[in-house]
Amino acid sequence: MVTRDEGATESGARLFGRSYLLANGVQLGISIVFISLMTYMALYAVRLFAVSETAAGFAASSFILGAAVVRMALGKFIDVIGRRRTLFIALTVFLLCSLLYPVALSYPALLGVRLLHGAAFGTASTAITAVAISLIPPARRSEGLGYFGLSATIATAVGPLVAVPMSLYLDPVWMFAFVGGCSLLTLICLALMRVPERSITAVERAGMWRIRGRDLIDPQALPIALVVLLCSGGYSMIMTYLTPFLVLEDRALAATVFFMIFAVVMMLVRLVAGRLQDTRGDNAVIPATILTFAGALVLLAVSQQWWAVVVSAVLAGIGFGGLLPCLQVVGVNRVSGDRVAIATSTHYLMLDGGIAIGPVVLGPLIALTGYPGLFLAGAVLAVVGVVVYWWVHGRGTATPRHGAGAQH
Structure with missing residues (x-):
């Protein structure tokens, strides 16, 4: 039996119920x-442990590794354990990890905390997304997920604005107190939230510990998740290499301006992209957003002018801000209700994988082509993503978008 949030009316048209808004608060x-902490951690590791830049970078990215590993096995267990119970355990560990940093007094201890913290994040983000999907009326799923994604977009702007001044002017204990406070607020949101649960059949419970490939990655969601992998690989070129590129060009301020514009535009586009997808269809939105994102990378590669940085930030915000929630909707709509958690896990696994693997695979291009060649390679990944999208989904969207697989 599924408990119903007060926002799920008989018509299924209401979106902004209390529990949906609280789920956004958790996210x-x-x-x-x-x-x-991604912004703060590399410099913190260098100062505290005098490690190399590579080791400091791993202190930051090990969080993503922890999240990616747990997502691989998490999907099938969320509904077995229970969504509220999963969220409570994950958010409690998340809070404890935020408080453990001051007592992680060696580099290996810091890595251990980062890996555990990332695992808690991967669990919580996957579970809260599955909850949010259950709270969104199916006919407004693209719109609802677009609004839900605004939480992560706002964090993209708020996180660096908090972390950079704290790293420069305050003792680290204040940073960890801040993230601890944010973590505590997520538990308060959970306590006030009505969490829809899905009943587990006897067959599912009996097969709980039997791990098969489809228990880790949903085969129906995987084709569209490969598009996420490719596009997030291009996105990682911006997140990892734009700042050092502009600093080397003596334009550090341009990097700050880029990310501020990028975050604002992402917020704005997510207000309209989901609604457009719901009313006009997947093909009206997804190819255009991916190509717009590719255009941002090309512009970064071919021009070093201020106007190019500003325009590319706008294009990247439109493209990446629109494509992620829209691709997630496609992946969820391809599966039945009992597979939503695994489909969500598959989406985030590919997102994490692209961000983590992209710099490792394409980073050596810097020595051969410089940063412009690196950004062009990211654009190529995005263009390949359009081709994959059309092959696995776009050419077959004449069927109704909200069919049986979209129902919960």
């Missing part, structure tokens, strides 16, 4: 902690 809290 916002964990995302602010994630982005803030």
Whole structure:
């Protein structure tokens, strides 16, 4: 039996129920902690342990590794354990990890905390997304997920604004107190939220510990998740290499301007992209957003002018801000209700994989082509993503978008 949120009316048209808004609060809290510490951690590791830049970078990215590993096995267990119970355990561990940093007094201890913290984040973000999907009326799923994604977008702007001044002017204990406070607020949101649960059949419970490939990655959601992998690989070129590129060009301020514009435009486009997808269809939105994102990378590669940085930030915000929630909707709509958690896990696994693997695979291009060649390679990944999208989904969207697989 599925408990119903007060926002799920008989017509199924109401979106902004209390529990949906609280789910957004949980997502916002964990995302602010994630982005803030990603911005803060490399410099913290260098100062505290005098490690190399590579080791400091791993201190930051090991969080993503922890999230990616747990997502691989998480999907099938969320509904077995229970969504509220999963969220409570994950958010409690998330809070404890936020408080453990001051006592992680060696580099290996810091990595251990980062890996555990990332695992808690991966669990919480996957579970809260599955909850949010259950709270969104199926006919407004693209719109609802677009609004839900605003939480992570806001965190993209808020995290660096908090972390950079704190890294420069305050003792680290204040940073960890801040992320601890954000983590505590997520638990308060959960306590006030009505969490829809899905009943587990006897067959599912009996097969709980039998791990098959489809228990880790949903085969129906995987084709569209490969598009996420490719596009997030291009996105990782911006997140990892834009700042050092502009600093080397003596334009550090341009990097700050880029990310501020990028975050604002992402917020704005997510207000309209989901509604457009719901009313006009997947093909009206997804190819255009991917190509717009590719255009942003090309512009970064071919021009070093201020106007190019500003325009590319706008294009990247439109493209990446629109494509992620829209692709997630396609992946969820391809599966039945009992597979939503695994489809969500598959989406985030590919997102994490692209961000983590992209710099490792394409980073060596810097020595051969410089940063412009790197950004062009990211654009190529995005264009390949359009081709994959059309092959696995776009050419077959004449069937109704909200069929049986979209129902919960």
